[in-house]
Amino acid sequence: MLIIGMILFGLLVGAAAQLIVDKSKGGIDWSLACAAGIGGSFVGGLLVSLFAGDGLALRPSGIIGSLAGAIIVTAAWSWWKSRAASSVS
Template sequence: MLILAIIVFGLLAGGLAQLVLGRSMRDVNWTVAIVTGLLGSFVGGLLVSLLAGDGLELRASGLIGSFVGALLLTLAWTAYAGRRNSA
């Protein structure tokens, strides 16, 4: 059950990151949303939680770090895909 919750939260974080970056709901790439959301949640959420001193508890700092991590990975993926398509 925890794995399913992590996947759903990763999907939401990745989709929200794409929406914040200016995509419409129709243009959200859900595959990229899942990947960037999961990786961003793992790296960003873990890093921010440990830096804030919350440990591995579910706290707001970890959730915010997850979203920021997904946002940064989505930006990086968009830049990479744009560069690859223009070449």
């Protein structure tokens, strides 16, 4: 159940990151939301929780770090995608 909860939390965080970063687009790319949410939650949430001294428990610092990590992953993906599209044209 914990793994399913982490995946669902990652999807929500990834979707929120897409809404923050890509304000002009209407929809949510759920595959990117999953990847950004889980990757951002792992990297950002783990690092911020450990630096804040919270350990591996669910704390507000980990949730904020998860969102920050997902925003970074989403912004990097959007930049990479726009860079690739401009080099093809």
